[in-house]
Amino acid sequence: MARREEELEQALRLLREGAPLEAVVARYPELAPALRAARLLERARPPGPSLRAELASRAAFLRRAEELRAARRPWAGILFGWLRYAPAGAVIVGLLFIAGVLHLLAQQSLPGDPLYGLKRAEERVWLALTLDPVERRLVEETLAARRWEEYRALAQRRGSGTVTWEGQIEGSEGTTWRIGGIPVEVFPETEIVGPVALGQRAVVTAFLGPEGGLIALQIRAISETPTPIPEPEATWMPAETPETPTPAPVQTRLSMRTPQPTSTLIPGPAPTATPSPPAPATPTPMLGPTPTPEDHDEGEIVKWKGILQAIAGSTWIIDGRAVQVTGNTKIHGDPRIGDRVEVKARRQPDGTLVALEIERED
Amino acid sequence: MTDEQVLLARARSLDPEALAELHERYYRMLYFYVLGRVGERMAAEDLTAEVFTRLLEAFHRGRGPERHLAAWLFRTADHLVADHHRARYRRPEVALEEAWAAAREEERSDMVVQERVREALEHLTPDQRAVILMRFWMDLPLAQIARELGKSVGAVKLLQHRALAALAKRLQDLRSDHGAT
Numbered sequence: 001m002a003r004r005e006e007e008l009e010q011a012l013r014l015l016r017e018g019a020p021l022e023a024v025v026a027r028y029p030e031l032a033p034a035l036r037a038a039r040l041l042e043r044a045r046p047p048g049p050s051l052r053a054e055l056a057s058r059a060a061f062l063r064r065a066e067e068l069r070a071a072r073r074p075w076a077g078i079l080f081g082w083l084r085y086a087p088a089g090a091v092i093v094g095l096l097f098i099a100g101v102l103h104l105l106a107q108q109s110l111p112g113d114p115l116y117g118l119k120r121a122e123e124r125v126w127l128a129l130t131l132d133p134v135e136r137r138l139v140e141e142t143l144a145a146r147r148w149e150e151y152r153a154l155a156q157r158r159g160s161g162t163v164t165w166e167g168q169i170e171g172s173e174g175t176t177w178r179i180g181g182i183p184v185e186v187f188p189e190t191e192i193v194g195p196v197a198l199g200q201r202a203v204v205t206a207f208l209g210p211e212g213g214l215i216a217l218q219i220r221a222i223s224e225t226p227t228p229i230p231e232p233e234a235t236w237m238p239a240e241t242p243e244t245p246t247p248a249p250v251q252t253r254l255s256m257r258t259p260q261p262t263s264t265l266i267p268g269p270a271p272t273a274t275p276s277p278p279a280p281a282t283p284t285p286m287l288g289p290t291p292t293p294e295d296h297d298e299g300e301i302v303k304w305k306g307i308l309q310a311i312a313g314s315t316w317i318i319d320g321r322a323v324q325v326t327g328n329t330k331i332h333g334d335p336r337i338g339d340r341v342e343v344k345a346r347r348q349p350d351g352t353l354v355a356l357e358i359e360r361e362d
Numbered sequence: 363m364t365d366e367q368v369l370l371a372r373a374r375s376l377d378p379e380a381l382a383e384l385h386e387r388y389y390r391m392l393y394f395y396v397l398g399r400v401g402e403r404m405a406a407e408d409l410t411a412e413v414f415t416r417l418l419e420a421f422h423r424g425r426g427p428e429r430h431l432a433a434w435l436f437r438t439a440d441h442l443v444a445d446h447h448r449a450r451y452r453r454p455e456v457a458l459e460e461a462w463a464a465a466r467e468e469e470r471s472d473m474v475v476q477e478r479v480r481e482a483l484e485h486l487t488p489d490q491r492a493v494i495l496m497r498f499w500m501d502l503p504l505a506q507i508a509r510e511l512g513k514s515v516g517a518v519k520l521l522q523h524r525a526l527a528a529l530a531k532r533l534q535d536l537r538s539d540h541g542a543t
Contacts, residue, residue: 005519008526009504033530034523040533041498043472044479049393049407057411058385062378064415068422069376083424 004031011035110154148189151207151215162207162217163309163317168351169200177216179204181352182315182322184214194221208310208337214317300347305361308341316355318343323353333360366509367429374421384431385414391510392435394499395492399443401480409446413439430512436492482532490525493518 011028012035015021021039025032106115106122123143130136167180176183184206196202202221206214306319314325323345325331335341340361345353369387372380392413397406416438420426427434483491492511496502504522508515 002516005516005523008523009519033534034526037526037530037533038498040475040479041494041529044476045499046394046397046403046476048390049403049410053407053411054389054393057389057407057414058382060411061385061414061418062381064418065376065378065381068418072376072422 148187164205166203184216186216190216191218196221214312303344305342323355325355329355330357335360398495432510482529493521494525
């Protein structure tokens with residue numbers, strides 16, 4: 001097509017230079033209709049406008065301009081000048097309004113809500129734009145407090161989402177404490193009642209966080225004389241660490257009742273003068289039916305039925321009672337949180353329960 | 363900022379010198395464009411003047427073009443010509459018949475050609491019509507046409523090619539009546 005347009009342009013130039021139409025048509029036969037049309041157009045060219053008409057138009061034009069200039073108010077030019085941007089301005093204002101509404105709604109959202117991602121994205125931007133180290137720490141604390149409020153609100157929304165168990169404080173890893181064999185996240189806002197220390201027995205009230213971890217609402221010491229643990233491990237690594245929500249909660253330290261020279265993260269109390277036998281670390285169910293133990297040579301077999309309340313890594317909370325699920329555990333019926341299940345477990349020498357079989361009741 | 367934009371910026375503030383220059387620069391172009399559509403000299407002069415008045419009022423309201431003034435003038439002229447045609451349809455005039463009766467034989471031949479060409483021009487798109495009239499009635503170079511309409515030279519060539527092809531089709535009857543010349 002471009003070649004044809006170039007040929008047309010060359011043919012028209014020949015015509016303008018005075019070449020006879022038929023000669024040009026003979027050279028460009030495929031352009032004959034267009035060239036004849038061009039020739040007719042030139043033949044039909046009318047004379048230009050009369051000078052009188054052009055001058056009259058010019059005079060009327062300038063006169064009208066003078067009238068409009070006289071009528072023009074100083075503010076009108078500014079106002080009308082800005083009016084041309086009114087549609088774009090309206091669109092921008094509308095977008096800002098929508099963004100504001102989304103921001104407000106996102107601030108009230110909880111994990112799992114549609115706008116929660118927006119809230120976290122805003123927080124990431126906020127954090128990224130805070131370059132001063134001191135301010136950044138403050139922002140991080142603010143965000144950690146927000147997470148706590150979200151979890152609390154989430155627990156309230158879920159209603160019966162809290163679980164309670166009793167067990168021995170066995171160790172900690174960062175913000176994760178292990179109590180009665182169950183890992184639980186401890187926030188600065190977690191209410192700690194009474195002096196707690198390694199080996200101390202405590203009652204824990206927690207709820208299931210949005211990412212599957214248990215969040216401690218309250219840890220209440222129930223014994224003034226914590227049971228000493230002979231050799232607590234320097235570091236404790238859970239079999240399967242539950243994923244903690246980001247940003248991680250602020251690290252919380254256990255209060256030490258007695259300073260210890262050990263290098264443990266949670267120093268245990270000094271042994272008492274009359275050491276009592278170690279308390280069983282078995283979580284004691286606070287709710288639900290009493291399990292019916294069976295004597296067994298390799299460990300006590302415990303069976304009970306109840307509601308599956310939480311799953312934190314390999315630890316399942318069933319009717320307020322913690323049980324470890326291993327690769328050998330037989331699980332029937334794909335139980336989910338909230339389902340009623342029947343558990344058969346074996347008590348380990350350290351007092352924890354390992355599930356042998358879990359079956360969902362239909 | 364181009365020369366045209368500077369001129370328009372001054373004209374927007376109703377600067378008399380800028381307005382006079384603007385009228386000088388675009389009057390003939392607009393006149394030929396309008397005449398190509400209405401076919402009557404008097405009507406073309408009136409409508410051309412009216413387009414310039416509309417331009418002033420647009421400037422006064424803070425509107426009007428910021429660039430490519432020719433394209434804006436042609437668009438406004440299209441609206442006015444459409445109004446003109448509607449008015450003529452309701453109140454037909456006899457000027458053409460009177461001119462026909464008063465014309466000599468060779469003048470009548472030219473009148474037939476002009477009328478057929480005008481009729482054929484009505485079947486072009488506004489852009490095609492603008493390119494054709496600027497090229498063949500105002501003898502403007504392709505580069506200037508492209509600048510005035512805010513298009514590339516290639517686009518103007520394409521418009522010209524398609525417009526001539528469309529005109530040739532419409533003028534086929536006329537060519538057979540009057541020969542190739």
